[in-house]
Amino acid sequence: MKKWIGILAAAMLAGCAVQPMDSGSGVANTQVDSESRQRARAFTDLAGAYFARAQYKVALDELRKAIIADNRFGPAYNIYGLIYMELAEDKLAEENFRRAIELDRSDSEARTNFGWFLCTLGRYDEGLEQFSTALRNPLYAHPEQAMANAGLCAEKKGDLALAEANLLKSLKLQPDNPNTVLKLAGLHFRQDRLMETQRLLGRHAELAPPTAESLWLGVRLERKLGDRAQEAAYGLQLRKRFPDSNEARLLLTGQYE
Numbered sequence: 001m002k003k004w005i006g007i008l009a010a011a012m013l014a015g016c017a018v019q020p021m022d023s024g025s026g027v028a029n030t031q032v033d034s035e036s037r038q039r040a041r042a043f044t045d046l047a048g049a050y051f052a053r054a055q056y057k058v059a060l061d062e063l064r065k066a067i068i069a070d071n072r073f074g075p076a077y078n079i080y081g082l083i084y085m086e087l088a089e090d091k092l093a094e095e096n097f098r099r100a101i102e103l104d105r106s107d108s109e110a111r112t113n114f115g116w117f118l119c120t121l122g123r124y125d126e127g128l129e130q131f132s133t134a135l136r137n138p139l140y141a142h143p144e145q146a147m148a149n150a151g152l153c154a155e156k157k158g159d160l161a162l163a164e165a166n167l168l169k170s171l172k173l174q175p176d177n178p179n180t181v182l183k184l185a186g187l188h189f190r191q192d193r194l195m196e197t198q199r200l201l202g203r204h205a206e207l208a209p210p211t212a213e214s215l216w217l218g219v220r221l222e223r224k225l226g227d228r229a230q231e232a233a234y235g236l237q238l239r240k241r242f243p244d245s246n247e248a249r250l251l252l253t254g255q256y257e
Contacts, residue, residue, distance in 0.1 A: 040070035047079050056083050074103035078110040085117050108134035112146045119153035127153045144173040148180045178208035197221050216247035
């Protein structure tokens with residue numbers, strides 16, 4: 001889950017600025033921000049910053065203050081959902097994502113996060129439906145996030161054609177996103193499209209520093225291509241840069257598949 005947290009966090013932080021809508025009528029609340037709404041937004045923004053640094057207890061404290069200030073501020077429940085997802089409190093995560101969406105049915109950021117949560121539980125069709133609903137909102141500021149997450153969800157489901165289609169759509173909107181480039185490279189590797197994998201790995205290297213995931217993919221790619229020197233180079237970087245990673249453990253135990 002954490003390997004894709006960059007997109008989730010970006011969606012969450014963008015969601016903090018969303019104005020909730022009335023859950024009964026779906027009509028935007030026309031009231032100018034009250035003092036309580038402003039306090040709720042400020043506490044939610046702080047919670048988002050603490051969440052991004054994995055300081056979950058402090059983030060939860062800030063969210064409690066936000067809810068006390070305004071218990072109808074949807075973005076606060078969205079971040080609650082993200083935190084509980086990270087803490088593996090699935091019931092609480094789902095309740096809070098649903099509350100965020102209930103308060104603002106057009107909150108595509110919350111739907112994108114909820115969709116990914118559902119996919120991590122193996123509820124792929126439900127997750128994909130949340131992404132589709134998020135993308136039907138013409139005012140969604142970050143559709144590439146929903147497309148990328150839909151791609152990963154479809155890959156988990158085993159629908160590789162749908163996964164590729166969504167990742168390509170995401171890259172069309174945001175061609176320099178290194179996470180999406182790497183995910184597409186991994187998908188192509190799974191499809192045994194080795195030259196395309198190699199090209200995308202090179203593109204990832206141009207966009208961002210290496211990660212444990214990218215180096216491990218490089219090891220396995222070059223092993224398949226038969227380039228032992230390049231395989232060893234990737235492996236050396238992986239052991240030196242990320243010695244405690246799961247990828248380094250797989251390398252040391254020879255679990256290449």
